[in-house]
Amino acid sequence: MRSGLALLVKINLMTQQTIKPTQDDHRIAKLAAVAIILSMIEFFFPSPIPGVKPGIANIITLYALISFGFYTAFWVSIIRIFISSILLGSFLSPTFFLSFLGGISSLLILFLLKNLYGKFFGVISLSLWASFAHISGQFILVRLWIVPDDGIYTLLPFFLLSALIFGVINGFITFLLLKQKK
Amino acid sequence: MNYLNNVILIFLLFLTGCSDNQITQNKDYVFGTIVDIKIYGETKHNADHVSNLIFNDFHHLHTYLHPWKKSAISNINESIKQNRWHDIDDPELIQIIQDNVQLYKSTQGWFNPAIGKLVELWGFHSDLPGQKVPRGVDILDLMKNPPKMNQVIIENNMLRSENPKIQIDLGGYAKGYALKRAKKILEANQISNALINIGGNIVAMGKKGEQFWKVGIQHPRENIAFASIELKPGWSIGTSGDYQRYFISNNKRYSHLINPFTGYPVHHTQSATIIIPPKENSEVLSDVLSKPIYLSPKKDKVKLANELQINYFLIILESGEIMISQEMNNHIEWLSDKEKNVEIY
Amino acid sequence: MSKFINSVKVGDVLTILFFIALVTLLFIKLINLPEGEFLEIETNNESIIFNLKHDIQKKFSGPLGLTEIIIHDKRARIKESPCNKKYCVHHGWINKINETVVCIPNEIRISIIGKNKPYDSTNY
Numbered sequence: 052m053r054s055g056l057a058l059l060v061k062i063n064l065m066t067q068q069t070i071k072p073t074q075d076d077h078r079i080a081k082l083a084a085v086a087i088i089l090s091m092i093e094f095f096f097p098s099p100i101p102g103v104k105p106g107i108a109n110i111i112t113l114y115a116l117i118s119f120g121f122y123t124a125f126w127v128s129i130i131r132i133f134i135s136s137i138l139l140g141s142f143l144s145p146t147f148f149l150s151f152l153g154g155i156s157s158l159l160i161l162f163l164l165k166n167l168y169g170k171f172f173g174v175i176s177l178s179l180w181a182s183f184a185h186i187s188g189q190f191i192l193v194r195l196w197i198v199p200d201d202g203i204y205t206l207l208p209f210f211l212l213s214a215l216i217f218g219v220i221n222g223f224i225t226f227l228l229l230k231q232k233k
Numbered sequence: 234m235n236y237l238n239n240v241i242l243i244f245l246l247f248l249t250g251c252s253d254n255q256i257t258q259n260k261d262y263v264f265g266t267i268v269d270i271k272i273y274g275e276t277k278h279n280a281d282h283v284s285n286l287i288f289n290d291f292h293h294l295h296t297y298l299h300p301w302k303k304s305a306i307s308n309i310n311e312s313i314k315q316n317r318w319h320d321i322d323d324p325e326l327i328q329i330i331q332d333n334v335q336l337y338k339s340t341q342g343w344f345n346p347a348i349g350k351l352v353e354l355w356g357f358h359s360d361l362p363g364q365k366v367p368r369g370v371d372i373l374d375l376m377k378n379p380p381k382m383n384q385v386i387i388e389n390n391m392l393r394s395e396n397p398k399i400q401i402d403l404g405g406y407a408k409g410y411a412l413k414r415a416k417k418i419l420e421a422n423q424i425s426n427a428l429i430n431i432g433g434n435i436v437a438m439g440k441k442g443e444q445f446w447k448v449g450i451q452h453p454r455e456n457i458a459f460a461s462i463e464l465k466p467g468w469s470i471g472t473s474g475d476y477q478r479y480f481i482s483n484n485k486r487y488s489h490l491i492n493p494f495t496g497y498p499v500h501h502t503q504s505a506t507i508i509i510p511p512k513e514n515s516e517v518l519s520d521v522l523s524k525p526i527y528l529s530p531k532k533d534k535v536k537l538a539n540e541l542q543i544n545y546f547l548i549i550l551e552s553g554e555i556m557i558s559q560e561m562n563n564h565i566e567w568l569s570d571k572e573k574n575v576e577i578y
Numbered sequence: 579m580s581k582f583i584n585s586v587k588v589g590d591v592l593t594i595l596f597f598i599a600l601v602t603l604l605f606i607k608l609i610n611l612p613e614g615e616f617l618e619i620e621t622n623n624e625s626i627i628f629n630l631k632h633d634i635q636k637k638f639s640g641p642l643g644l645t646e647i648i649i650h651d652k653r654a655r656i657k658e659s660p661c662n663k664k665y666c667v668h669h670g671w672i673n674k675i676n677e678t679v680v681c682i683p684n685e686i687r688i689s690i691i692g693k694n695k696p697y698d699s700t701n702y
Contacts (some may be wrong), residue, residue, distance in 0.1 A: 173587045
């Protein structure tokens with residue numbers, strides 16, 4: 052009886068420990084919240100060409116990566132993608148999958164390149180690589196699944212151009228944020 | 234910061250270098266036909282300049298070798314007619330005449346530039362062909378003592394001929410010769426990638442960047458290119474056909490290509506196309522050797538091609554039937570989708 | 579702003595240049611593959627391409643005078659020419675890729691081309 056009680060207490064304490072939010076979790080939650088808000092704002096902005104968006108939520112991802120590391124950036128991104136699609140009612144729709152694939156692609160690139168930040172790459176580079184990976188990932192999905200026609204390639208230059216432009220802009224904004232933080 | 238500057242500079246150089254992938258085209262009207270020169274990988278200024286050099290050379294050549302207007306050749310013909318010795322002081326002209334004599338021999342007489350009088354008789358010595366079939370007696374008269382190119386003899390810069398009925402007409406030789414000259418001029422100006430088209434006779438120099446030059450082959454009766462073929466560097470292509478200079482009389486077609494043994498144009502063949510890979514005089518051969526293949530009867534064509542070492546030939550007979558060599562067939566790309574009556578040799 | 583310029587690293591420049599080059603290249607490729615069919619008109623001194631979608635009537639000059647070419651209903655023909663025989667005029671409409679009409683005396687040639695010109699020159 053005594054050992055049983057002791058076990059229960061132990062489990063209780065352990066559970067309390069595991070669900071107690073860490074400092075990381077706080078940060079992730081805050082950043083994710085901001086990212087979600089940015090996603091919402093972007094949703095209500097009309098875009099001249101379907102599929103071309105500034106992707107301002109990525110600023111948060113980048114900021115998180117540089118300030119707190121990949122783990123934080125990863126969760127901020129994933130949470131943002133899921134929650135905003137649920138809130139916008141597009142969960143599990145093609146839009147969601149596009150967003151998800153884009154997010155995964157850019158996270159993958161960031162994971163591979165994160166160690167080069169500092170001496171070799173600045174914010175702009177990471178931002179550009181992330182946005183190109185994002186657009187490319189989405190493009191591949193579109194080509195395979197949504198518009199299985201080679202004509203879609205004629206749109207590629209335009210999408211990559213927007214990735215270039217917004218990659219630079221987002222990178223610059225991230226830079227300002229980082230500067231402010233200091 | 235210096236390092237950065239260098240990186241940017243290299244990038245800019247890279248971008249400007251990209252403009253060298255352009256093809257500059259220049260055209261002119263000479264030899265009674267359109268001459269088209271495409272040059273790859275040169276600045277427009279350079280390409281234009283060298284093209285003009287070539288056109289100027291051609292205008293000179295055209296006047297110099299003209300078959301019926303006053304020219305160095307017509308002067309020679311006048312001497313032959315009068316049974317006179319003719320003094321040739323131009324070594325190039327001597328070389329050309331000797332080349333033609335040699336080609337007469339090697340084609341067993343099928344290429345015979347001595348029959349200028351026959352060509353004139355059939356009305357083709359004019360910028361606009363005549364329309365009448367000449368009288369049989371006139372042709373017989375000429376064929377009594379048939380003009381043969383090997384009756385033209387050159388000794389010590391003096392030319393004479395045993396046959397006063399000879400009239401040298403280099404119409405079947407001049408385009409090939411001009412191609413050879415154009416190629417030399419381009420090479421002398423360090424241009425190694427170009428496509429020269431003189432009235433349909435084409436020589437390919439180098440490539441078009443990563444790709445080979447490609448030519449379409451005109452169909453003798455329909456106004457389309459029925460096939461295309463890539464020309465490897467140095468390949469020359471020439472066609473003899475009855476669809477450029479001809480007239481129709483009593484529903485029969487008479488072309489400017491006269492059978493030197495009969496004195497009459499032939500009716501069994503619409504066109505003969507040959508390709509000669511690069512070798513000494515290959516550009517000239519691509520022009521000259523298409524005549525024997527065109528003029529000889531069907532049963533003799535393949536044998537003649539083999540004797541002349543022509544591995545690439547494509548012949549369209551009067552019936553529309555196509556005779557093609559194995560090598561030509563390996564490389565050709567058919568463009569029209571009609572049913573074809575093709576025989577591979 | 580100057581702080582930003584100072585923060586730019588080698589990798590940044592390379593990355594930007596790389597992506598600019600990539601985008602430029604793709605645009606160039608895009609421009610070079612026009613879909614659809616065109617009419618190419620070649621004279622002595624020029625070579626022009628017209629889209630068959632737009633009806634046009636134009637005159638081109640050659641040694642004998644003016645040759646009139648007409649594009650109508652995605653087809654083309656030589657309407658008038660100062661040559662003797664008028665073979666070119668009698669040829670009528672063309673609209674299939676590779677179809678060609680030539681007026682040799684007036685040195686003008688029209689042909690239908692597709693996406694890319696299938697060959698660089700014609701042997702005849």
